[in-house]
Amino acid sequence: xxxxxxxxxxxxxxxxxxxxxxxxxxxxxxxxxxxxxxxxxxxxxxxxxxxxxxxxxxxxxxxxxxxxxxxxxxxxxxxxxxxxxxxxxxxxxxxxxxxxxxxxxxxxxxxxxxxxxxxxxxxxxxxxxxxxxxxxxxxxxxxxxxxxxxxxxxxxxxxxxxxxxxxxxxxxxxxxxxxxxxxxxxxxxxxxxxxxxxxxxxxxxxxxxxxxxxxxxxxxxxxxxxxxxxxxxxxxxxxxxxxxxxxxxxxxxxxxxxxxxxxxxxxxxxxxxxxxxxxxxxxxxxxxxxxxxxxxxxxxxxxxxxxxxxxxxxxxxxxxxxxxxxxxxxxxxxxxxxxxx
Ligand SMILES: Nc1ncnc2c1ncn2[C@@H]1O[C@H](COP(=O)(O)OP(=O)(O)O)[C@@H](O)[C@H]1O
Ligand SMILES: [Mg+2]
Numbered sequence: 001x002x003x004x005x006x007x008x009x010x011x012x013x014x015x016x017x018x019x020x021x022x023x024x025x026x027x028x029x030x031x032x033x034x035x036x037x038x039x040x041x042x043x044x045x046x047x048x049x050x051x052x053x054x055x056x057x058x059x060x061x062x063x064x065x066x067x068x069x070x071x072x073x074x075x076x077x078x079x080x081x082x083x084x085x086x087x088x089x090x091x092x093x094x095x096x097x098x099x100x101x102x103x104x105x106x107x108x109x110x111x112x113x114x115x116x117x118x119x120x121x122x123x124x125x126x127x128x129x130x131x132x133x134x135x136x137x138x139x140x141x142x143x144x145x146x147x148x149x150x151x152x153x154x155x156x157x158x159x160x161x162x163x164x165x166x167x168x169x170x171x172x173x174x175x176x177x178x179x180x181x182x183x184x185x186x187x188x189x190x191x192x193x194x195x196x197x198x199x200x201x202x203x204x205x206x207x208x209x210x211x212x213x214x215x216x217x218x219x220x221x222x223x224x225x226x227x228x229x230x231x232x233x234x235x236x237x238x239x240x241x242x243x244x245x246x247x248x249x250x251x252x253x254x255x256x257x258x259x260x261x262x263x264x265x266x267x268x269x270x271x272x273x274x275x276x277x278x279x280x281x282x283x284x285x286x287x288x289x290x291x292x293x294x295x296x297x298x299x300x301x302x303x304x305x306x307x308x309x310x311x312x313x314x315x316x317x318x319x320x321x322x323x324x325x326x327x328x329x330x331x332x333x334x335x336x337x338x339x340x341x
Contacts, residue, residue: 005089006051006052006218007051007086009049010083010085011083012043016039022039043242046242048242049084050247054218058219059222059233060072061222061225061265063240066239068190071239072220075188080094081094106135107182109188110182110187111189112176112189113192114190114191116175116195118174120164123160123161124150124155124162124163125147127163128146129146129181146159152211154207155170168195176192180215188219188220190222191222191223194225209231226265251276272300272339277317283327284325288327294318300333307330312330315327
């Protein structure tokens with residue numbers, strides 16, 4: 001696999017009297033959230049190790065207060081970490097100078113927040129062009145770029161509106177367009193859809209998937225909604241009390257939850273819509289079974305008809321190039337379909 005875009009090694013963020021020295025004395029041990037609190041420290045991020053790869057959508061999921069925002073603020077060094085190391089494109093984030101940091105945030109990192117953060121007295125166009133203005137781009141070029149982004153998020157015709165004249169969903173589209181204007185390599189989104197109505201929210205998720213298909217960015221997306229995480233993620237990192245309980249593909253998380261805490265989230269999930277053939281398949285050991293191959297990217301739900309009609313106990317699974325990469329057991333897949341897995 002290629003080098004990670006972001007690599008976190010044993011990252012800590014403690015709030016309390018003297019975090020750095022306190023951590024040094026712990027010497028790599030993690031006494032746990034409660035024990036730390038008894039000693040006067042809130043562990044907002046607790047011993048997190050994580051690689052984020054080029055073009056992947058990593059979703060950080062956890063309840064309110066679990067440390068999601070703090071972790072992402074550490075990744076952009078909006079807060080300094082108390083221990084561990086974060087590398088961005090191979091460079092130690094904590095070793096960057098103030099100007100290098102500003103450069104990184106202005107040119108490489110896009111950010112979107114739940115609260116939109118639009119400038120109320122500026123039009124849609126001027127909001128989207130704002131980061132380009134900060135960067136000193138000339139007026140003509142930044143207007144052209146801003147218009148492009150406005151079109152990308154489906155707001156053409158509304159360039160001259162003010163934020164207050166837009167719905168919540170439209171305002172967040174402006175936020176998204178603005179964050180994309182600088183062509184970031186890494187895109188951080190902290191609960192971007194949490195303030196929106198459920199229907200709008202779903203629409204925005206679809207839009208977001210369409211955009212990602214088009215742009216292929218490296219994305220860290222935060223949510224407290226497990227369904228949203230399942231819909232969007234390549235991988236989900238589930239946080240509790242500052243630590244990552246499990247980080248895996250959605251299908252693996254619902255099939256093999258690592259802890260009881262994770263299992264609770266997966267209880268009411270329709271697994272057939274989340275688990276893909278690739279999550280269940282076994283290596284080809286004794287020859288490729290008969291029958292047309294199914295796609296590794298198909299969900300068990302997509303395969304329902306075939307699983308019922310095709311009595312062969314084993315079904316070949318192919319990758320996107322049509323090469324057979326595994327074997328699916330009909331029984332195992334039916335168990336997922338019927339909720340008996
Ligand atoms: N500046 C701060 N000072 C003290 N505690 C903080 C600070 N920022 C965050 N925390 C605490 O860190 C924990 C994680 O917060 P946060 O990252 O905002 O969680 P989330 O985004 O998952 O809701 C919470 O217990 C919060 O109260
Ligand atoms: Mg938060």
